[in-house]
Amino acid sequence: MERSPRPAVFDFHGVCMTEMVTNNWDNLQNFEARPDDILIAAYPKAGCTWVSYILDLLYFGHMGPDRQTSIPIYKRVPFLEMANPNLPTGTEMTNQLTTTPRIIKTHLPVQFVPKSFWEQRCKIVYVERNSKDSAVSYFHFNHMNKSQPDPGDWSSFLEKYIEGQVMYGSWFDHVTNWWEKWQPYSHIHYMSYEDLSLDLGQALDRLCSFLGLSPSAEEKEKLAAAVKFDKMKENNMVNYSTVPIMDQKISPFMRKGKVGDWKNHFTVYQNEMFDQGHKQKMKNSTLKCIARINHFNMTKKLPLSSPQDL
Ligand code: A3P
Numbered sequence: 001m002e003r004s005p006r007p008a009v010f011d012f013h014g015v016c017m018t019e020m021v022t023n024n025w026d027n028l029q030n031f032e033a034r035p036d037d038i039l040i041a042a043y044p045k046a047g048c049t050w051v052s053y054i055l056d057l058l059y060f061g062h063m064g065p066d067r068q069t070s071i072p073i074y075k076r077v078p079f080l081e082m083a084n085p086n087l088p089t090g091t092e093m094t095n096q097l098t099t100t101p102r103i104i105k106t107h108l109p110v111q112f113v114p115k116s117f118w119e120q121r122c123k124i125v126y127v128e129r130n131s132k133d134s135a136v137s138y139f140h141f142n143h144m145n146k147s148q149p150d151p152g153d154w155s156s157f158l159e160k161y162i163e164g165q166v167m168y169g170s171w172f173d174h175v176t177n178w179w180e181k182w183q184p185y186s187h188i189h190y191m192s193y194e195d196l197s198l199d200l201g202q203a204l205d206r207l208c209s210f211l212g213l214s215p216s217a218e219e220k221e222k223l224a225a226a227v228k229f230d231k232m233k234e235n236n237m238v239n240y241s242t243v244p245i246m247d248q249k250i251s252p253f254m255r256k257g258k259v260g261d262w263k264n265h266f267t268v269y270q271n272e273m274f275d276q277g278h279k280q281k282m283k284n285s286t287l288k289c290i291a292r293i294n295h296f297n298m299t300k301k302l303p304l305s306s307p308q309d310l
Contacts, residue, residue, distance in 0.1 A: 006150040015109055015169035020147060024083035027091050031080070033116040036101040038211070039124045040077070043174040044107050044167070045137035046129035047193040049253075050227060052077040053238050054204070055103045055125070057223045058213055073238045080106040080114075084147060107168050110177045121187050123211065126178045129193035131171050131278060132262035135161045139265075140251040142166075147245050158270055162277040172281035179287040197259045200224055229257035 007018040021028075033039075038055065042048045056076050060067055067076070078093035088096075094104050106113065117124065129137075135158060142151035149167055151157040157166070164170025182188040189210040195203040204220060215223070225231065232238050233254035240246050240253040266274065 006146065006148070009149050009165065009167055013112075015112070015173075016165055016167060017169075018149060018167055020084055021081045021108075022083075023085070024081070024089045024091060027089065028081050028083075029114050031091050031094070031114040031116060033114065033120045033122050034102065035120045035122065037117070037120070037122045038101050038103050039080075039113070039117055039122055040103065040105045040127065041110075041113070041124055041178065042105075042107060042127040043129070043134060043171050045134050045141055046127045047196060048105050048107070048127060049073060049238060049240075050193075050196060050232070051125060051127050051191075052103065052105055053232065054207070054223065054227055055211075057226060058208070058211070058215065059101060059103065060099060061219070061223065068237060071237065072240075072242050074240070074243070077103045077105050080104050081108055081112075109169060109174050110181045118185075124185075124188045125207070125210075126182065126188055126190045127193060128175050128178075128190065130259070130262075131175075132266065132274065133193070133259060134171055135274075136262050136265045137255065138166065140255055141253075144248060144250040144253070145246050154265060155270065158266075158274070162274060162281075170281070172278070176282065176285040176287055179285065194259050200227075229254065233257075 007020060009016040009018055011017075012022055040048055040051050040055065042051075052073055056073065060076070075093065076099075078090050078097070080090040080094060082090035082093075090104075094102060138161065139151050139154055139157045142148040142157070151166075152160075160166050161171065164173060168174065178188070179190065182190045189207065191203060191207065195206075201220070201224065204224065208215060233252070236242060241248060246253060
């Protein structure tokens with residue numbers, strides 16, 4: 001059987017994209033959000049599936065086992081901008097949802113989010129993951145997912161990643177632009193993968209308080225057990241094992257699930273080069289390391305001044 005070629009990235013309004021996103025652009029931009037929609041936004045590999053599953057359980061965990069055992073997470077939480085030929089688009093899938101609120105996932109940079117989300121003042125959960133672990137996770141994901149551009153070898157991928165020449169563009173632009181948007185827009189909850197890893201209970205409490213939910217202690221305990229990495233890894237409804245375009249023999253979707261795995265990939269030289277790029281690209285932003293900001297319970301009025309070191 002002939003292998004379909006990997007898609008190429010191209011510049012799209014200043015951001016590297018593939019046709020998987022731009023194919024449905026007008027429908028995407030004209031998407032009609034509802035006031036109670038909840039948007040989960042993140043740069044790729046920040047833990048979107050983790051947060052999607054948490055939100056799904058918070059809102060629909062009571063609906064009985066069928067939902068959890070027969071509907072994959074990508075159908076419960078549609079990927080808004082997805083426009084793969086021969087598959088329903090993300091906007092179609094979202095419009096077909098029968099549950100309320102609709103929980104929707106996106107990797108769009110903030111400037112590309114359809115304007116109806118802002119007009120309707122929808123709640124938005126932005127998930128950040130430290131840049132180094134994101135890079136490693138993205139590299140492995142691009143290998144196993146044939147709808148992604150070919151990542152090449154690790155060192156050339158890392159160079160492209162630092163320069164934003166990968167699908168969805170620069171990690172630095174993504175997180176800092178969402179961060180700037182958060183400041184005037186109180187309907188955004190800015191959280192991190194590291195928050196979830198370091199103290200799931202506290203991260204859940206903050207998330208619930210933002211969403212206006214108050215699950216019982218027993219519900220929270222049940223949820224925390226269900227969203228553990230090992231549990232999700234063996235759960236076919238959240239581990240993407242039902243998606244043929246992902247070759248999990250190359251790398252499982254639920255790969256390591258760790259903070260700091262970058263240390264197993266970066267050479268000393270790559271680390272120095274990355275830190276330099278990081279410092280340069282983040283120099284005008286008050287965002288330093290959201291994981292530590294949240295972990296030590298500091299507020300956005302007290303940005304840390306030391307560089308990101310996770
Ligand atoms: P790794 O490749 O580092 O293992 P996304 O869902 O945004 O594509 O992110 C995928 C990353 O989140 C993968 O990272 C995956 O293993 C990790 N992940 C998913 N669920 C997780 C969980 N319950 N605990 C820890 N990491 C999780």
